[in-house]
Amino acid sequence: MNKRQVSSEHHHFPWDHPRFRSWIAVARACQLMQQTLTRRLAHLDIKPPHLDILVNLYRFEGISQQELARKLLVGRSNMSMLLPQLEKRELIERRSDARDKRVLRLSLTPTGRTLTEEAMEIQTALIEDSHGGAPIEDCMKIAESMERMIAILLKEDRELS
Amino acid sequence: MNKRQVSSEHHHFPWDHPRFRSWIAVARACQLMQQTLTRRLAHLDIKPPHLDILVNLYRFEGISQQELARKLLVGRSNMSMLLPQLEKRELIERRSDARDKRVLRLSLTPTGRTLTEEAMEIQTALIEDSHGGAPIEDCMKIAESMERMIAILLKEDRELS
DNA sequence: ACCATAATGTTCAATCATGAACATAATTGT
DNA sequence: ACAATTATGTTCATGATTGAACATTATGGT
Structure with a gap:
């Protein structure tokens, strides 16, 4: 069926569109996955957002907070809130860059690496x-x-900044 | 040992697993979708969680808060926080059920229906x-x-309750 | 009928994420 | 060289979500 025909008909509902139904399923699956992951990580005392951070530090040693936030599609302020927690738990280290005194370079401690x-x-x-x-x-x-x-979606993102 | 070493049969790092990479893509797409939807809904003064509620009320007139929470995979308390807001804005109505005095039956007002x-x-x-x-x-x-x-995932959910 | 159990909704404290405003440092244009 | 702009990180107030504790109402077993 043609898109234009569908959207001009009177008796159609979003949930009758295959794309809509499909997307709802994707969203629900993500939600459930997060919840299940949260449960399974509970005994390590970390949550999915922490794991996202740790995995990226595992993969990209020395990454900056800004780069990390961009990879995770979250705001910088979010990193400013979460990273000090992980630092206090001695899972990560933050060292300021000698060349650019604005940036903090992130890395895992041995403990953090094991946990990750x-x-x-x-x-x-x-x-x-x-x-x-x-x-x-x-x-x-x-x-x-x-x-x-x-x-x-990223293209749309960048277009309005 | 070389971190980048990958055999064709055994994947040493999570991000080398097709399923893992695929899932990360799904999660990121969901995240971006939410953010974009949030922006596009801003002028209506509602956010994705509100829309989820409204759509379900549109579809399932007279649903209870509990049923709604189950459909949306969120806690009952979440509904108790959000629904009064929508009620104050006169987008929805909550009427108590005559048969079972515990439940509140939810429905859209005409304004709410239009907005939805x-x-x-x-x-x-x-x-x-x-x-x-x-x-x-x-x-x-x-x-x-x-x-x-x-x-x-739902099966695992139910198994531990 | 009665007590125990389950279901529904509310409240509250705690946690997470966000954007705006800010401070500092680097870069660019002239 | 210097003023304007951009980039990085922090702080703060706000809103979203959760789980636990609670009150009320239904249901089931005896």
Whole structure:
């Protein structure tokens, strides 16, 4: 059915659109995934936002707070609130850059690295579990679709700044 | 040992797993979608959580707060916080059920209905935009995958209650 | 009928995320 | 060189979400 026809008809509801239904499913799956991950991480005393940070520090040693915030699609102020907590727990370190005195370079402590590895195991296991043995090719196609969407949405983002 | 070392059979880092990368993409897409939707709804003075509520009231007239919370995968207390706001703005009504004096039956006011229709247009348009003309069949496959995941995760949910 | 249990909704304190306003440091244009 | 602009990080007030404790009402077992 044609998009234009659909949107000009009288008796159609958003939830009758395949794209709409599909997107609702994606959103609900994300929500559930977050909640389940929160439960499974509870015994490590970290939450999904912390894990996101730790994984990125694991991957990109020496990243700045700004870069980190951009990768995570959150505000800088969010990092300013969360990172000192992780620093107090001695999971991460913040050292100021000699060249640019504005930036703080982030890295994991040995303790933080160990914790991150444990947490990543949990996350990976959850992702495997929740996929229930679905074929890898499906995953790849989903990833493609999502990355296209991300590109489109980021473009809109940048256009209004 | 080289961090970047990856065998074709065994993935050493989470981000080398197709499922992991795919899931990260899904999560980021959701995040961006929420942020964009928040911006596009701003002039109506509602946010995505409010829209979720309104759409469900549009669809399921007379639903209770408990049922609504279950559909939205949020806590009952969340509804107790948000619904009075919408009621004060005269977008919804809450009438107590005669048969069961515990439950409050929810419905949209005419104003609320109109606002909901406007907001749903915006949401539908955003979903269409962000998909960038991807084929409907891809959407359907994604929906299937997500619904399978939702089923699996809900099962785990119920098992520990 | 009666007591125990479950279901529904509210309140409250705690936590998370955000944007605006701010301070400091770097960069650019002239 | 210097003023204007941009970039980085912090602080603060605000709003969203949660879970626990609570009050009220239904339901079930005896």
